[in-house]
Amino acid sequence: MGPDGKPGIMLSPGERFHVDLVNEAGTSTIMHWHGQLPPWKQDGFPWPQTPPIPAGDTHSYDYAPIAGTYWMHSHQGLQEQSLMTAPLIVRSAEDMRADRQEVVLMLHDFSFRTPDELLAGLTKPNSSQSAMLKSGMDNNMKMGSGSMGAMKSGTMDAMNMASGMAMDLNDIDYDAFLANDRNLADPEVVRTEPGGRVRLRLINGASATQFWIDLGALTGTVVAVDGHPVRPLRVTRLPLAMAQRLDVLIDLPGNGSYPIFAQVEGKRTRTGIVLAASGAPVSRLGAEAAENAPPVDLSLERRLEAAAPLAPARARRDAPCDPSPAPWCRMPGR
Numbered sequence: 001m002g003p004d005g006k007p008g009i010m011l012s013p014g015e016r017f018h019v020d021l022v023n024e025a026g027t028s029t030i031m032h033w034h035g036q037l038p039p040w041k042q043d044g045f046p047w048p049q050t051p052p053i054p055a056g057d058t059h060s061y062d063y064a065p066i067a068g069t070y071w072m073h074s075h076q077g078l079q080e081q082s083l084m085t086a087p088l089i090v091r092s093a094e095d096m097r098a099d100r101q102e103v104v105l106m107l108h109d110f111s112f113r114t115p116d117e118l119l120a121g122l123t124k125p126n127s128s129q130s131a132m133l134k135s136g137m138d139n140n141m142k143m144g145s146g147s148m149g150a151m152k153s154g155t156m157d158a159m160n161m162a163s164g165m166a167m168d169l170n171d172i173d174y175d176a177f178l179a180n181d182r183n184l185a186d187p188e189v190v191r192t193e194p195g196g197r198v199r200l201r202l203i204n205g206a207s208a209t210q211f212w213i214d215l216g217a218l219t220g221t222v223v224a225v226d227g228h229p230v231r232p233l234r235v236t237r238l239p240l241a242m243a244q245r246l247d248v249l250i251d252l253p254g255n256g257s258y259p260i261f262a263q264v265e266g267k268r269t270r271t272g273i274v275l276a277a278s279g280a281p282v283s284r285l286g287a288e289a290a291e292n293a294p295p296v297d298l299s300l301e302r303r304l305e306a307a308a309p310l311a312p313a314r315a316r317r318d319a320p321c322d323p324s325p326a327p328w329c330r331m332p333g334r
């Protein structure tokens with residue numbers, strides 16, 4: 001929890017990531033600063049790169065962070081599915097000058113079953129899938145198809161027909177989808193400042209769910225993706241893949257209340273928060289959209305352009321570094 005009572009870490013422009021992590025989880029953990037580039041011993045990638053932090057121990061970090069919308073999550077076992085995640089926001093000097101109200105929206109998928117049960121459900125073939133697989137194979141036999149490729153596609157067709165779905169989305173049947181740890185039965189209502197100028201920092205912290213962000217009556221401008229500035233794009237609906245972050249500038253058009261929905265791909269289920277001018281009444285929001293959301297696609301990615309040119313991959317590959325944690329780079333002189 002930060003000093004404002006909100007989860008996560010918020011750093012000021014130029015501030016170092018100088019953190020003592022006290023492991024009070026009661027079990028060992030590893031924390032990863034997703035998207036940041038600290039010295040590799042502080043990166044929180046699992047053993048053998050970095051050993052886990054035993055219960056009760058403190059681990060210290062000190063590095064110069066990259067400005068933008070980032071997040072932290074456990075990289076130990078299945079702790080991430082147990083919501084061991086939080087926002088990591090590094091403000092830039094430009095953020096301060098822009099003087100926009102910052103609203104962080106972190107998404108999660110939640111189950112009352114343990115992460116181990118969820119994993120077991122994914123790794124054991126269930127009876128209906130086995131039956132479909134069998135009927136697909138039988139069809140291929142009858143058609144006399146000898147090639148493995150044809151058999152595979154026949155099997156897929158049979159599975160798709162049997163399930164009535166064109167695609168395989170959402171392998172886990174979650175009990176709830178959370179926006180800042182709440183669902184639409186009792187969503188977070190963010191009261192906006194006069195003028196309603198918001199920087200919405202979207203973070204998909206879900207373990208196995210992709211969302212469509214629906215700004216409803218609002219139009220936003222995407223200005224950063226995964227922490228890095230992009231050429232501004234006007235949007236009303238945005239795909240948000242797992243672990244992805246999007247920064248969206250929104251100017252509220254009036255003094256009303258405006259829901260920001262996150263709808264699960266392939267489903268009607270949604271979660272969200274509400275941006276509301278002070279005093280504006282907030283009506284109850286349905287937890288289901290009128291129609292299933294399409295699969296998350298590359299419609300946004302295709303339009304993205306970095307605000308500053310990216311360093312060529314080759315220059316990065318040739319940069320001297322320690323190849324033990326980063327096999328893509330070269331030792332000097334080699």
Ligand SMILES: [Cu+2]
Pocket residue numbers: 032034035073243
């Ligand atoms: Cu990560």
